Structure formats: structure tokens, C-alpha cells
Amino acid sequence: MKIDVSPSDMYSLLSDSHRVAFWFKRCPECSALSFPPGLPSCAACGLSLDAVPNQAHEAPCILREFVTLHVPLVPGIATPVVLGDIEIAPGVVRQGVLAVDSEAQLTLGQQVEPVFSPGDGVTSARCVFRPMQGYSTNA
Numbered sequence: 001m002k003i004d005v006s007p008s009d010m011y012s013l014l015s016d017s018h019r020v021a022f023w024f025k026r027c028p029e030c031s032a033l034s035f036p037p038g039l040p041s042c043a044a045c046g047l048s049l050d051a052v053p054n055q056a057h058e059a060p061c062i063l064r065e066f067v068t069l070h071v072p073l074v075p076g077i078a079t080p081v082v083l084g085d086i087e088i089a090p091g092v093v094r095q096g097v098l099a100v101d102s103e104a105q106l107t108l109g110q111q112v113e114p115v116f117s118p119g120d121g122v123t124s125a126r127c128v129f130r131p132m133q134g135y136s137t138n139a
């Protein structure tokens with residue numbers, strides 16, 4: 001099944017017009033969060049989520065894995081680039097681009113926050129993740 005999701009269906013800009021809050025649906029049966037919110041049913045138990053309203057969830061997100069990609073395998077993403085598995089909400093892990101110069105700036109379990117990147121003609125506009133300032137690591 002193909003699910004059409006545009007970025008505006010997945011996140012919205014916060015009042016600073018830079019940071020991002022993701023949209024989720026919380027299952028009324030099992031309390032699991034589903035992302036993206038356009039999914040027709042709960043990812044955990046299968047209950048229909050048609051009547052469930054979206055809810056926002058803001059940072060922090062937790063960096064679970066990361067790797068530097070040197071080969072341009074993904075259209076719109078210039079290499080080298082650091083990609084990560086990021087827990088964007090409890091139990092919801094998605095892959096994303098990390099806005100860092102190198103892996104040396106990262107630690108597993110580190111808190112990161114999603115921000116909007118407008119793109120620069122080489123890379124596409126998208127949500128990227130940057131290390132949160134003023135927070136220590138959280139394994």
C-alpha cells in the first residue's frame with residue numbers, strides 16, 4: 001500500500017520558524033504513537049486511527065545510531081553526510097540527516113532536535129537533526 005505523505009502532514013514549524021514539531025496519532029486502545037499521522041491504523045495493534053486527532057510532539061529526540069554516507073545513494077542528499085536512526089518519540093525511530101560536520105560531534109544516546117533546512121540548490125529542503133545545546137548525553 002502506498003501512503004502519500006507531504007512534509008506538512010508530518011511536521012510543522014514552531015514559532016521560531018526554525019525548529020520542528022512532529023505530528024503523531026496516539027492510539028486510544030494501546031497508547032502507542034503512530035508516525036506519520038496519516039497511517040490508516042495503529043502501527044502496534046492495528047486499530048483504525050481515522051477519528052483520532054493529530055498531536056504534536058517536540059524535541060528532544062534521541063540519537064540511537066549514526067553513520068557517514070560517502071556514496072550519493074539518496075537523491076537530494078549531497079555526500080558526505082551523516083545519517084542517523086533517531087527516536088523521534090518514545091518507541092518511534094526514523095532515519096534522518098544530522099546537521100553536523102562529522103561523526104566526532106555525536107554520541108549514541110545524545111539528544112538531538114529537528115529543525116527545518118531550506119535546502120541550498122544541491123540538497124533538498126527537509127527536516128534535519130542537530131545536537132541540542134545545553135543537554136548532556138542520555139543513554
Ligand SMILES: [Zn+2]
Nearest residue numbers: 027030042045
Ligand atoms: Zn494501538
